[in-house]
Amino acid sequence: MTLAARAVAPDFALSGVDGSTHSLADYADADVLVLVQSCNHCPYVLAWEDRLNAIQREYADRGVAIVAVCSNDATTHPGDSFENMVEHAREKDYAIDYLHDEDQSLARALGSERTPEVFVFDGERRLRYHGAVDDDRDEHAVATHFLRDALDAVLAGGEPEVTDTPAVGCTVKWREG
């Protein structure tokens, strides 16, 4: 089940493509933390990741940290291996951190179902928005910018007008057993 509204962010300590281990506490300085369930191979991620990169660059000075997390089982989807994550982040010039949730514990704690799937946590690390980045895979057809709107609202100390939308994308590739 997906994390409930206003639930506290789960702790984690995961390897990043930068070679460091990243924990929830490492983002303590961020006014808003965005966790994005992601991966390398999914066409929906490929369609949205440039927008996430752009949002990170635009909002970095406003205290927003966006962190992508790949939890997919690389034995069934080798394109999502850690080595391929490193390569993918380099190719796409990621401005966002990209972490490997190899044991899928963070995905389970978040209750993630899709890639990409966005979780926005406020300064107290309570969930304030969950779901899609925006309302259209085609960036030229977007009418409502859910993530940007949520960031603006939370940064202003308010409540996002929309707090939950269906994430549209590939399923998380869970390990068997």
Added chain:
Amino acid sequence: MKVELLFWRGCPSHPEALEILRAVLDERRPRLPVELVEVETQDDAVRLAFPGSPTIRVDGRDVDDAGASGPPSLTCRVYRLPDGRPSPVPAREQIEEALA
């Protein structure tokens, strides 16, 4: 002419692919049926040489040669639109070309 759409329910793109396919068929070959083939297991994927969802074949030939030979897998397939952007469904032009 035989038109097949192979899909896996774990990927949400097949209704959109079917919509594009039916729109093209309505214009070009209005009475041609679409055979829907659900791929449910990895064994199915191997047996059907299914490189991901959705896969559209016209007389057995994939509308997207570039991705046709991918490893059989229950996954979402990546297509490239004419402008190079990635997409979970084939471009209308690819389907039109395959039906020409």
